[in-house]
Amino acid sequence: MNSAKVVPGAGRRVLVAQLVVLALLLGGCASRAENGEPGHRFGERSWDSLRTEIQLAEPAANEVVVVINNNAALGNHAGIFAGERLSDPAGSYKNVRARSPDWQRVSLADYVAYQMDDGLRIQIYRFTLSERQFSDVVARLPEADSALPLFCGATVQNALAGIGPFAGIDATWWTSPAELARRLEPLTGGAKAVGVCLWPDGLPC
Numbered sequence: 085m086n087s088a089k090v091v092p093g094a095g096r097r098v099l100v101a102q103l104v105v106l107a108l109l110l111g112g113c114a115s116r117a118e119n120g121e122p123g124h125r126f127g128e129r130s131w132d133s134l135r136t137e138i139q140l141a142e143p144a145a146n147e148v149v150v151v152i153n154n155n156a157a158l159g160n161h162a163g164i165f166a167g168e169r170l171s172d173p174a175g176s177y178k179n180v181r182a183r184s185p186d187w188q189r190v191s192l193a194d195y196v197a198y199q200m201d202d203g204l205r206i207q208i209y210r211f212t213l214s215e216r217q218f219s220d221v222v223a224r225l226p227e228a229d230s231a232l233p234l235f236c237g238a239t240v241q242n243a244l245a246g247i248g249p250f251a252g253i254d255a256t257w258w259t260s261p262a263e264l265a266r267r268l269e270p271l272t273g274g275a276k277a278v279g280v281c282l283w284p285d286g287l288p289c
Contacts, residue, residue: 113161113174113236113261134204138193139286143167146218148211149192150240152265155203159261162240163199165192166222173231173239196284207289209268211279217248237261249278 143149143165153160163172170190172178177198181187187194192208199206213221221243228239237259244250253267272281272289281289 113231113234134283135285136200136204138196138200138284140193140196140208140282140284142192143210144212146213146215148213148218148221148244150209150211150244150264150268151192151196151199152207152209152261152268153199153202154205154207154262154265157262159237159263159265160202161199162236162261162264163195164221164225164228164240164243165195166218166225169222169225170195171225171228171240171243173228173236174233175236200284204284206284207265208282208284209265209272209279210282211249211271213248220247234258237264240264241267 145167147165147167149165151163151165153162161175163170163175163177165171168190170177172195177195178190181190181194181198196206196208224243228236228243231239235258238256240261241253241259241264242255245253245255249271259267268279269281269289271277272279283289
C-alpha cells in the first residue's frame with residue numbers, strides 16, 4: 085500500500101490559494117469590486133443616507149486613523165494614518181494620484197475620496213494615543229508598507245495589536261478589512277469608548 089507523501093508547506097499554500105479565490109470573489113485589498121449589499125450594518129445609520137461630501141479633519145499629532153473601505157462583503161481595503169504618515173498596504177493610492185499633475189500631497193480627505201470610488205461605505209476610526217503608544221505604532225508601519233496583496237487588513241491590525249487601547253486585539257496572519265472594522269467597533273461606542281468611528285461626511289458610524 086502506497087503512503088501519501090506530505091509536502092512541506094503544502095497546507096499553507098492551499099490556504100493562501102483559497103484566500104485569494106475568496107477575496108477575488110468577495111472583494112479584497114486594493115480591489116475595485118462592484119458595489120453590492122454589505123454583510124452587516126455599522127451603527128444605526130442606513131447605507132442609503134450616506135453622502136458624498138467629505139468633512140474630516142486631518143490627523144492630529146499622536147492620532148492614529150484607520151480607514152476601512154467596506155464596499156464588498158469582506159471589505160475592499162484597509163489603510164492607516166499615524167499623524168500625517170500614511171501606510172497604504174498593497175494599495176494603489178499614491179501611484180494613481182501621482183499621475184495627476186494637480187495632485188499635491190497625501191491627505192486623509194483625499195485618501196478617503198480615493199476609496200469612495202468603490203462606494204460610500206468608508207469607515208474612519210480615530211484614536212488619540214500617548215506619545216509612547218504612537219511611536220510603537222509608527223515603528224510597525226514599514227512592515228505594513230511592504231504588505232502583499234490581500235494582506236492589508238492583517239498588516240493594519242498587526243500595526244495596532246496589543247498597543248494601548250488595542251490591547252485586546254491580537255496579531256493575526258490574515259484577516260479581512262471588514263473583520264478588522266468589527267474588531268475596532270467596540271472601541272468606539274459606549275461610555276468607555278477610546279476612539280470614534282466616522283463616515284466621510286463627519287457623522288458618527
